[in-house]
Amino acid sequence: MKILEAVNVHLSFGGVAALRDISFSVPEDSITTVIGPNGAGKTSLFNCISGFYRPQQGSIFFRGQDISRLKPPARAALGLARTFQNIALFRGMTVLDNIKLGAHVHTKTGLLGALAYLGPARREEMALREEVERRIIDFLEIDHIRRQPVASLPYGLQKRVELARALAMRPQLLMLDEPVAGMNREEKEDMARFILDIKEEWGVTVLMVEHDMSMVMDISDHVVVLNFGQVIASGLPQEVQKNPAVIEAYLGDGDIATLRRRLNANTEAA
Amino acid sequence: MRIGDAKQSYAADEALWTSTTQQVWFGLLLLSLLLFPFFASPYLLYLACLVGIAVISATGLNILTGFTGLISLGQAGFMGVGGYTVAWLSLHTSLPFPIALLAAGLLSAAIGMVIGLPSLRIKGLYLAIATLAASVFLHFVFVEWASVTGGMAGLSLRSAQLFGLTFHNDFRMYFMIMPLAVLMLLAARNIFRTRIGRAFIAIRDRDISAEILGIPLLRYKLLSFALSSFYAGVAGGLFAYFYRVVTPESFPLSMSIFYLAAIIVGGMGSILGGVLGAIFMTLVPEGLKLLTTAITPIYPQAPVFMSPLLGVVFGVLIVGFLIFEPNGLAEVWRRIRRFFHLWPFRT
Amino acid sequence: MDWLFFAEVSLAGLATGGLYALIALGFVIIYKATRVINFAIGEIMMFAAYLFLSFAGGMQLPPLIALPLAVLGGTILGGVVEKVMIRPMLGESPISVVMVTIGLASILVGMAEIIWTADPQLLPEFLPRDPVFLGEIYLAPKIAYGFLIGATVLVLYLLYFRFSRGGVALRATASDQAAAYSMGINVRRVFNLAWVFGSLAASLAGILVSATGGLSPQSGAIGLSVLVIVIVGGLDSILGALIAGLFVGWLETVAGAFFGGEYRMLATFSVLALILIIRPYGLFGTHEIERL
Ligand SMILES: Nc1ncnc2c1ncn2[C@@H]1O[C@H](COP(=O)(O)OP(=O)(O)O)[C@@H](O)[C@H]1O
Numbered sequence: 023m024k025i026l027e028a029v030n031v032h033l034s035f036g037g038v039a040a041l042r043d044i045s046f047s048v049p050e051d052s053i054t055t056v057i058g059p060n061g062a063g064k065t066s067l068f069n070c071i072s073g074f075y076r077p078q079q080g081s082i083f084f085r086g087q088d089i090s091r092l093k094p095p096a097r098a099a100l101g102l103a104r105t106f107q108n109i110a111l112f113r114g115m116t117v118l119d120n121i122k123l124g125a126h127v128h129t130k131t132g133l134l135g136a137l138a139y140l141g142p143a144r145r146e147e148m149a150l151r152e153e154v155e156r157r158i159i160d161f162l163e164i165d166h167i168r169r170q171p172v173a174s175l176p177y178g179l180q181k182r183v184e185l186a187r188a189l190a191m192r193p194q195l196l197m198l199d200e201p202v203a204g205m206n207r208e209e210k211e212d213m214a215r216f217i218l219d220i221k222e223e224w225g226v227t228v229l230m231v232e233h234d235m236s237m238v239m240d241i242s243d244h245v246v247v248l249n250f251g252q253v254i255a256s257g258l259p260q261e262v263q264k265n266p267a268v269i270e271a272y273l274g275d276g277d278i279a280t281l282r283r284r285l286n287a288n289t290e291a292a
Numbered sequence: 293m294r295i296g297d298a299k300q301s302y303a304a305d306e307a308l309w310t311s312t313t314q315q316v317w318f319g320l321l322l323l324s325l326l327l328f329p330f331f332a333s334p335y336l337l338y339l340a341c342l343v344g345i346a347v348i349s350a351t352g353l354n355i356l357t358g359f360t361g362l363i364s365l366g367q368a369g370f371m372g373v374g375g376y377t378v379a380w381l382s383l384h385t386s387l388p389f390p391i392a393l394l395a396a397g398l399l400s401a402a403i404g405m406v407i408g409l410p411s412l413r414i415k416g417l418y419l420a421i422a423t424l425a426a427s428v429f430l431h432f433v434f435v436e437w438a439s440v441t442g443g444m445a446g447l448s449l450r451s452a453q454l455f456g457l458t459f460h461n462d463f464r465m466y467f468m469i470m471p472l473a474v475l476m477l478l479a480a481r482n483i484f485r486t487r488i489g490r491a492f493i494a495i496r497d498r499d500i501s502a503e504i505l506g507i508p509l510l511r512y513k514l515l516s517f518a519l520s521s522f523y524a525g526v527a528g529g530l531f532a533y534f535y536r537v538v539t540p541e542s543f544p545l546s547m548s549i550f551y552l553a554a555i556i557v558g559g560m561g562s563i564l565g566g567v568l569g570a571i572f573m574t575l576v577p578e579g580l581k582l583l584t585t586a587i588t589p590i591y592p593q594a595p596v597f598m599s600p601l602l603g604v605v606f607g608v609l610i611v612g613f614l615i616f617e618p619n620g621l622a623e624v625w626r627r628i629r630r631f632f633h634l635w636p637f638r639t
Numbered sequence: 640m641d642w643l644f645f646a647e648v649s650l651a652g653l654a655t656g657g658l659y660a661l662i663a664l665g666f667v668i669i670y671k672a673t674r675v676i677n678f679a680i681g682e683i684m685m686f687a688a689y690l691f692l693s694f695a696g697g698m699q700l701p702p703l704i705a706l707p708l709a710v711l712g713g714t715i716l717g718g719v720v721e722k723v724m725i726r727p728m729l730g731e732s733p734i735s736v737v738m739v740t741i742g743l744a745s746i747l748v749g750m751a752e753i754i755w756t757a758d759p760q761l762l763p764e765f766l767p768r769d770p771v772f773l774g775e776i777y778l779a780p781k782i783a784y785g786f787l788i789g790a791t792v793l794v795l796y797l798l799y800f801r802f803s804r805g806g807v808a809l810r811a812t813a814s815d816q817a818a819a820y821s822m823g824i825n826v827r828r829v830f831n832l833a834w835v836f837g838s839l840a841a842s843l844a845g846i847l848v849s850a851t852g853g854l855s856p857q858s859g860a861i862g863l864s865v866l867v868i869v870i871v872g873g874l875d876s877i878l879g880a881l882i883a884g885l886f887v888g889w890l891e892t893v894a895g896a897f898f899g900g901e902y903r904m905l906a907t908f909s910v911l912a913l914i915l916i917i918r919p920y921g922l923f924g925t926h927e928i929e930r931l
């Protein structure tokens with residue numbers, strides 16, 4: 023079963039094509055990883071799926087429904103949740119409020135209810151707090167920072183809070199844009215464990231963008247390779263790794279940063 | 293010194309006043325607000341009424357600008373809508389004041405939403421200037437639509453009415469303004485304990501990611517405009533009842549700037565900040581007046597300098613707070629409190 | 640309709656518009672280089688005009704000396720303001736920085752009232768007084784010569800930005816701050832330079848405008864028209880500032896002459912509202928795309 027399917031998606035910015043005729047799908051209950059050199063169009067692809075960018079051509083289907091015309095909030099309500107490559111937490115809020123915000127589409131207190139904060143509004147807030155504490159804060163081991171303003175947290179924890187916020191959206195498909203970039207080894211291992219748990223215990227399908235090859239190989243069920251806005255390969259991790267076009271893309275484009283990162287990842291894994 | 297805040301339940305943890313001490317303080321504050329007019333001098337009573345009105349309006353602007361990040365230079369215009377509504381209703385109907393104030397708030401909110409409409413496409417300073425344009429239009433309407441607004445001469449009101457009671461002096465006005473101010477403050481505080489308040493702050497901090505996380509931007513921006521101008525409308529209505537006259541010059545551009553200054557000095561995005569800022573900014577001119585009266589015998593020219601000096605002082609306060617204490621008086625207050633919490637163990 | 644009258648009013652409007660364009664240019668320079676919206680530009684104009692009043696009226700200096708001195712004063716004011724008030728706000732939100740300039744405006748108005756009183760005053764005459772005719776169309780000499788001076792300076796500015804080192808540094812900083820910095824451009828100096836140039840233009844225009852319209856501490860309200868101009872033209876577009884300046888100057892004058900003074904602002908702000916609806920980032924402004 024495919025949970026998400028992109029068909030012939032084409033996106034360009036004033037003549038510069040960021041995505042060309044992209045088609046791929048995400049199997050349900052999988053961890054699917056999109057890899058590719060910097061500038062390949064991975065984040066743009068995520069943005070098309072969340073509805074922040076509107077592709078000029080092509081369609082995106084979620085559980086068989088064409089969501090191409092839906093606005094981002096409607097897509098969130100369907101169960102599309104994500105994190106961002108450059109952390110996009112709300113800096114004026116505490117960790118707890120950031121996470122609660124993720125549940126926005128699943129709560130319904132209206133203006134008058136909020137002003138009065140009696141009965142239903144209060145009950146909804148309490149239920150939300152309870153859920154967030156029990157399912158997310160405990161799970162991600164961030165109970166010690168729940169009252170802190172997010173701006174004061176170290177980078178690794180911020181990434182974790184972003185994951186928490188995405189989980190509060192009660193995702194069906196969780197999209198993670200470079201979840202371990204810039205983390206130290208221990209943080210990376212924690213994050214990999216969380217992602218596996220989310221798939222296995224929560225039954226949430228994961229679609230992620232990641233550069234860290236050892237992690238990609240370890241936890242992905244399915245890999246899609248993007249280069250210059252095109253899908254150049256997809257399949258099982260081991261297959262993709264051996265694909266000549268992929269090796270060419272990584273070695274051939276002279277992207278030193280990517281190359282170095284990949285080599286590091288391999289030596290670390292070894 | 294108070295120690296420990298291990299909470300028994302999430303409900304206790306989410307309460308407004310998280311400790312008994314705080315509840316007691318809040319009770320005492322309410323009590324003193326209630327008793328104040330029986331002991332205060334007429335002048336203090338007058339000031340308290342002004343502060344109450346300013347607190348309501350500043351809180352409204354804070355919701356829009358401080359919490360939602362939409363700068364408005366139209367606050368005075370919205371207050372004007374409320375003021376004229378109340379004035380017109382007072383002259384043409386005998387509605388009790390709560391209904392008139394509600395109407396003032398609602399009309400102002402409706403106009404606020406119309407003015408907020410461009411906020412979907414334009415942001416930041418462009419939006420600020422759109423609100424400035426709106427206030428120019430409103431001013432034009434106040435002046436030109438003479439059959440309703442009385443033109444340049446404005447409208448004189450009858451006193452506010454409720455159940456045969458007339459609110460013809462500051463003592464009675466106090467009991468109209470202050471409970472409303474307290475109520476509207478609590479309501480504003482409540483908003484930010486719920487999803488709506490969180491959505492506002494999210495829009496302020498990072499609107500595009502807020503949208504991807506499920507917040508319909510236009511709806512919430514309009515909601516913020518509506519709420520904020522509702523507060524402004526009610527404040528304008530109270531203003532009209534208090535002075536019993538409204539003219540186009542009652543709501544000048546400088547008033548919008550006054551309220552922006554109030555939330556900056558007090559602390560943007562903090563309910564307490566709005567209150568402190570409104571109090572402070574209302575009292576500064578009075579302080580200057582006192583000073584002027586004091587030195588006039590020595591320096592008879594002093595009254596001439598009073599009003600320009602006020603402009604200078606406002607300006608210096610705005611600039612000074614922005615540079616040296618961007619979180620405003622609310623932050624100063626927090627620091628003082630922290631000091632006393634830990635006292636005498638740490639400084 | 641009296642076409643001759645219309646032509647005269649239009650011409651006067653365009654000439655005023657030329658001065659508006661000069662102020663708007665000053666505004667755009669500051670915005671392009673530093674991304675600061677300067678709400679105090681009208682007050683800087685007003686301040687320079689008062690300086691001129693003091694030099695030429697109070698101290699009886701000849702206008703040819705008083706004018707440059709006053710412009711220098713306004714320019715220094717701009718430079719100092721940048722150092723003292725704007726620089727500490729580097730990296731703060733645009734709202735905060737704008738509020739600083741609003742605070743500055745309030746300070747300047749108050750100070751002008753304290754120093755020069757609140758009463759409107761007339762500047763001493765310093766422009767030639769013989770009537771100017773373009774064919775049959777009469778143009779008030781003050782407006783005509785004001786326009787000439789303003790236009791000359793405007794052209795000098797444009798040449799400067801095109802060809803001089805400072806101009807190149809300014810443009811480089813405007814298009815990419817980080818890149819300019821890494822190329823060895825002293826970005827802080829450029830910021831200061833932008834404020835200096837912006838205030839210079841505003842000061843000169845302030846004196847020329849006040850020469851026709853009179854002067855009071857509230858004269859800075861002209862800054863509102865300038866704000867409209869730069870929004871209509873596009874905050875970061877010099878061409879936009881020029882065209883919108885001429886247009887708004889024309890529109891205000893015509894609206895004022897045909898419908899009465901209270902319609903001036905209404906006309907200006909109606910154009911503003913229209914532009915915000917159909918082209919939110921102005922006629923020639925660039926819309927910065929946000930990324931995630
Ligand atoms: N908003 C935008 N405007 C213009 N170009 C963009 C925009 N977003 C992305 N691009 C371009 O699209 C290409 C793909 O970028 P991106 O999706 O961020 O790549 P990746 O995430 O794979 O590193 C890049 O060339 C980038 O410059």
Ligand SMILES: [Mg+2]
Nearest residue numbers: 064065066107
């Ligand atoms: Mg990316």
